[in-house]
Amino acid sequence: MRNDQHGLAMTGAGAAAARHYDRAIDELLHLRVEVATETRAALAESPDFPMGNVLSAYLGLLTTEADDARKARARFGAFRDRIDESSLLPRERAHVAAVQALLDGDWLTCGRLLGEITVEHPRDALALAAGHQVDFFTGDARSLRDRIGGALNAWREDDPHFGHVLGMYAFGLEEAGHYDRSEEAGLRAVELNARDVWGIHAVVHTYEMQGRFGEGLRYFDARLPDWSTGTFFNIHNWWHYCLYALESGDEARVLAIYDSVLAGGETCMELLDAAALLWRLHLEGSDQHERWRALADAWPVRVAEPFYAFNDMHAVMSYVGAGRIGEAEKLIATREAYVLEPRPGVTNRDMTLxxxxxxxxxxxxxxxxxxxxxxxxxxxxxxxxxxxxGSHAQRDAVQKTLLEAALRAGRRDIARVLVSERVSVRPCSPYNWLKQAALADELGERGAAAAARLRADELARTGGRP
Structure with a gap:
């Protein structure tokens, strides 16, 4: 029996497999593609190594790609058939149960079981990281905060991965609305590890939620080598960069980044970032038909079967943006049939419905x-x-769609509520003031519209909140 780098006992691993596993966890926390290579190496050394098989399964399931999940299901099923589970340690059995819940489509039970693991083993980095992602995929802001916060006091500042845990906590704080603390925690995480792209991501989420887009651009620019290459999270952080540029009114910069970085994505995560960006342009009347066409061509194989409703939304955005309404309606029809079938415990069925x-x-x-x-x-x-x-920033595409539709439909009372909510929360957002101007135009209040546009222009020049 061996211990991992965080002091947790593991069965079934030779010395080489244990080393590869520790490296895999390090790569996972850095969000680097080498996590898959190290995991395969661990299993090549010790094929029935329980935690290696658990990690492999999580990697296949948390991509939100149906084909990856299918392969993970087959591998994990074969592993379970080969072993005597009664010989596993209690923590290992708990991980096997959590993985099986995820394989069965029960994201909520998986998250609960992972939470139980971290109560007893708060230094289980895999349980924390996998649980954090489950919370993100289910939109559970409270658990994003408290799952990590509840384990944080078991980690010391001199732990090599303390900064990564703190970066996860920063993101949870941001999603739960604790912006001062999220900024503090995120900046400290990045101070401890400059290439902690999840910590950087937490900081830029905080600036996004506060409308500090100028500061966000400067933060990104100052750390460009740390976040822009070498991980499977590069494109998403470039998407955040584009949100800041959109807020400043720099559409040319956004499209240049889109063409050089976001176009041609190969995973659901990359494709949804591309769709979410083009949809924001679409709402403002920017015609990007050729970009939409290429993006729409990439979606059918990835949404051929129901797996994650959040992906479905972005596929439909792409079809609508490309003018392929029929394909969007066909996808919706398959999901309507899907939710009619009883699927006890399948989280995506309820999400979809x-x-x-x-x-x-x-x-x-x-x-x-x-x-x-x-x-x-x-x-x-x-x-x-x-x-x-998804996150607040990602779901804002839905809220912006609602607001734009209310303005175009002449639903003045609803538009007034929505604009008032946005301006009250983020008075430093040029977008919010432009929508205030559009509402004033609808109401025939020309002076108020002009004043709102002047405010938007001023904020675009100054970068929002100083």
Whole structure:
């Protein structure tokens, strides 16, 4: 029996397999593609190494790619058939149960079981990292904060991975609305490890939520070598960079980054970032048909079967943006059939039913110019769109779609509420003031519209909050 680098006992691992496993965990926390290579190396040394098989399964399941999940299911099933589970340590058995719940589509049970592991083993970095991602994919802001916060006092500042745990905590703090603490924790995480791209990501999320887009651009620019290459998270952080550039009104810069970095994505995560960016341009009347066409071509194989409703939304965005409404409707029809079948414990079924389908239908309605239907579909669910995952920044595409539809439909009362909410929370956002101006135009208040546009221009020049 051997211990991992965090002092936790493991069975079934030779010395070489244990070394590869420790390296794999390090690569995972750095979000580097080498995690897969090190995991395979660990299993090549010790094929029935329980924690190696658990890690391999998590890697296959947390990509949100149906084909990866199918392969992970087959590998893990074969592993379970080969071993005597009664010989595993209690922590290992708990991981096997958590993986099996995830394989069965029960994300919530998986997250709960991983939480139970970290109560007893708060230094289990894999349980923390996998649980953190499950919380993200299910949109659970409280657990994003408390899963990591509850384990934090078991880690010391001189632990090599303390900074990574702190970076996860910073993101949870941000999603839960604790922006001062999230900035503090995120900056400290990056101070401890300059290439902690998740910690950097937590800081830029904080600036996004506070409308500090100028500061966000400067933060990104100052650390360009640390986050822009060498990980499977590069494109997502470039997407955040583009959100800042959009807020400043620099569409040319956004499209240059899109063409050089975001176009041609190969994973669901990369494709949804591309779709989310083009959709924000689409809402403002920017025609990007050729970019949409290429993006729409990439989605069918990845959404051929239901797996994650959040991905479905971005596929529908792509179809609508490319003018391929029929493909969007076909995808929606398959999901409508999917939710009619009883699927006890399958989290994605409930996500699709409660949020995914209304959002996807609203995108098609927007593409058809039926803005009243968009409002009717989105307004009742606007406070629970977190239920199908993603971050506040990602889900803002849905809220912006609702606001734009309310303005175009002449639904003045709803538009007033939505604009007031946005300006009150982020008065330093040029976008919010431009929508205040559009509402004032709708109401015939020309002076107020002009003043709002002047405010938007001023904020765009100064970078928002100083």
């Amino acid at each position: 409660r949020v995914g389908l209304p959002v996807c239908r609203s995108l098609v309605a927007f593409g058809r110019g039926d803005y009243d239907a968009v409002v009717d579909l989105l307004y009742p669910i606007r406070h629970r769109v977190n239920e199908f995952g």
